[in-house]
Every structure is written in C-alpha cells, then in structure tokens.
Amino acid sequence: MISKRKYVWILTLLLAVPMLASVSAAQYQGGGYGAGQGGGGRRGPMSPDEQLKRLTKDLDLTADEQTKIKPILADAQKKMEDMRNDSSGDRQAMRQKMMQIRQDTNGQIRAQLDDKQKEKFDKQEQERQDRMQNRRGGGPAGPGGDNQGGNPPQN
DSSP: OOOHHHHHHHHHHHHHHHHHHHHHHHIIIIISTTOOSSSSOOOSOOOHHHHHHHHHHHHTOOHHHHHHHHHHHHHHHHHHHHHHHOOSSOHHHHHHHHHHHHHHHHHHHHTTSOHHHHHHHHHHHHHHHHHHHHHTTOSSSSTTTTOTTSSOOOO
16 A cells, blocks of 8 residues: 555655646746847847848838848858757857858848948947847956956857
8 A cells, every 4th residue: 555655745746747847838938938029038049030020120121121131131040050950060160150140141231221220230239249248247347358267258
C-alpha cells in the first residue's frame, strides 16, 4: 500500500506539472519572451513585416517606399538566419559578418528615403547603437568601458 507521504508527493507532482506547463506556454504566447513591442521585453529579431511596419510609422513611408524596402528587409533576415544556422565559424567572425549585413541593409534602406527620412533614420540608428552599448555596460563612461577585465568585448 502507498504510504500517506508518497500519496501527498504524487498528488503534488500531478498538480505541479500542469501548472508549470501553463506558465511555460504563457511565456511563448506573449506573456514572457517576445512580449512588448517597444519596451525591453522583446527577445529575438523582428520579422521583415514588423520592421517595415515600424519604419512606416516612424518615417512615414509611402506605399512605393514600402514596396522597395520590404525585399531589402526580407533578404537581410534570410542572410542573418543563414548565419545563425551555420555553427561552423567562430563567433567573432560571425558577429563581424552580421554587422556588415546590417550596415549594407541600412545603406540600401537609406537609398530609398528622402532627406528628412534619412535624418530620422540616422537618429534612430544612433539611438539603437547607444542602447546596445549601454546594455553591454560599455562606453568610456560606463562600467567595463575600457575592458580592463582582459576578456574580449561582447558586442
């Protein structure tokens, strides 16, 4: 016969497993990872459609500009995914290639914009770079900015 202690333990497990599964599912359905488009809760890259939607809102893109920019974003996403899926190279080389893809993509996007949009785009890109620098704690004024720890910088 099952002792009372084992019975309580089994009952606890039976109740805990569905609760853990629902918490995990909630994270993937927007309650955790990926939640919050503008805040700090989002993880992972935005889809080309999400990027285009944001650019359209921020830069007031015309329909013609949207038509020209969407394939640029889709191509960049494909290149980035291919890079992430190729685990043969070293991380530093991969990072450099990804930065080059981003620079090329930004250049192609800028070519489609008028002067006023370019100014906004450049400002947003600078703000993004500043956020990335601050997130890493880098920069001359931030902690670890001069990398005295001896480890390579995590860019």
